[in-house]
Amino acid sequence: MAGEEGSQQSPGALTEAQAGRMLAHMNDVIRAGEDMRKLRTEMIKLFAGLGWTQEKIAGLTGMSQPAVSKQMAKHGSDDPLPPMGLALDQHDIPWLEGRLWGLAEEISEAFYDTARCTRCVDALARGKKRFTPQNVDELRRLVEEDLRAHPDRTDAGYQAAYDEISRGLDVPAKTPPATAPASVRRTLAHQLQRDRLRGES
Numbered sequence: 001m002a003g004e005e006g007s008q009q010s011p012g013a014l015t016e017a018q019a020g021r022m023l024a025h026m027n028d029v030i031r032a033g034e035d036m037r038k039l040r041t042e043m044i045k046l047f048a049g050l051g052w053t054q055e056k057i058a059g060l061t062g063m064s065q066p067a068v069s070k071q072m073a074k075h076g077s078d079d080p081l082p083p084m085g086l087a088l089d090q091h092d093i094p095w096l097e098g099r100l101w102g103l104a105e106e107i108s109e110a111f112y113d114t115a116r117c118t119r120c121v122d123a124l125a126r127g128k129k130r131f132t133p134q135n136v137d138e139l140r141r142l143v144e145e146d147l148r149a150h151p152d153r154t155d156a157g158y159q160a161a162y163d164e165i166s167r168g169l170d171v172p173a174k175t176p177p178a179t180a181p182a183s184v185r186r187t188l189a190h191q192l193q194r195d196r197l198r199g200e201s
Helices: 002-007 016-049 056-062 065-074 094-110 118-125 132-150 156-170 182-198
Strands: none
Touching: 016 065, 016 118, 016 182, 056 065, 056 182, 094 118, 094 132, 094 182, 118 132, 132 156, 156 182
16 A cells, blocks of 8 residues: 555664654753853852952863853853852752752762662763752652661761751742852752762861
């Protein structure tokens, strides 16, 4: 039948489904790259707000000083972000999400072969997943499962951190509007939580 012949694929032909999967992956990579560039720009503004010189920022970011200056001018970053409090005990949602992310990464690295949260952590780090309420709930569940699975092998600080983060996410505190984008606060909290668990500063 003519209709049937038209619907058949030639051997070795690329299907629409295959093309769609490839393009979806490419779009994920491109989107993650764009998000990371935006985040780096916001972090540069934060560092400038801390009073760091463009030379120091260039050294930290691996960029040239002219490139840092150009990026700040291009994105209107001449007006730096105001200094942020760096106390771990803050209660806005992006901050708590960042702490959860940092805790999950520590668990993932400690129990890489068995940690249930590893795939979710990797997807968040690569930009394949975003910090939606659904994904945060999934990460909470996986972290809780990992803590239950390794009660004798996890530092007590892991459970204490999880309990504190969970209480904050369950009953969000009324906080004043943040002075920095959610992605910046999430990234800072992520690193500070990991440093705390490692006993670093």
